Amino acid sequence: MLAAKTKYVPKQKFNFKSRTKAAESPTPPATEVPTTVVPPVAADILKDEGVTFSTSNAYLKTSPDLHVSNIKLLSMSNSVLNLLEPRRHATLQVKDLERCLILTSSFDGSAHLTNLRNCVIVLKCHQVCSSQRDLLTRVSIT
Numbered sequence: 001m002l003a004a005k006t007k008y009v010p011k012q013k014f015n016f017k018s019r020t021k022a023a024e025s026p027t028p029p030a031t032e033v034p035t036t037v038v039p040p041v042a043a044d045i046l047k048d049e050g051v052t053f054s055t056s057n058a059y060l061k062t063s064p065d066l067h068v069s070n071i072k073l074l075s076m077s078n079s080v081l082n083l084l085e086p087r088r089h090a091t092l093q094v095k096d097l098e099r100c101l102i103l104t105s106s107f108d109g110s111a112h113l114t115n116l117r118n119c120v121i122v123l124k125c126h127q128v129c130s131s132q133r134d135l136l137t138r139v140s141i142t
Contacts, residue, residue, distance in 0.1 A: 050090070053081065062086070068108070076100055092123065 050070030053060050056077045064085040071089055073081065077098040083089065084105050091109040094102070098117045107125035114131050128137070 055079065073097060073100075073102065092125065094121070 050072060051062065051066065052072040052074060054074045054076060056075075056079055059080045059082070061082040062071075062085060066086050068086070068088050068090050070091045070093070071083060073092075073094045075096045077100065079097075079100045081100065081102045084103055087105050089105065089107050092104065092107055092111040094112065094116065095114045097115075097119050100116075100119045102119070102121040102123070104121070104123040107123060109125065110127035110129060111121075111123055111125045112129045113121065113135075116132055128135075
């Protein structure tokens with residue numbers, strides 16, 4: 001019966017003979033890799049806190065020479081926000097707005113919309129996260 005089993009078992013084509021030769025060869029000494037340490041001051045410069053608006057009853061506009069950044073709109077009412085310049089922003093975070101009109105250009109990341117009442121927001125972004133029940137969207141696939 002054992003002879004019948006060995007008859008149907010395929011022959012082993014791969015051998016681990018080279019593994020024993022590699023284990024016997026001497027390993028080269030480890031070379032020390034130079035490391036650079038970034039001081040804490042430089043790390044703070046690299047972090048982008050973005051732009052935060054929290055003024056009510058106002059017309060607010062971003063500067064055209066603003067670099068791509070994160071925009072936060074917090075606790076505002078009765079305001080118009082013109083975020084059409086510069087042409088691109090990183091992310092948008094909107095929280096606790098009432099009776100506001102927000103016009104934006106393109107966002108490379110996502111837009112987080114939380115606790116909005118009677119607001120109109122025109123934006124272009126990759127992802128919208130909203131806690132609102134009434135949200136009108138237009139999706140275009142390119």
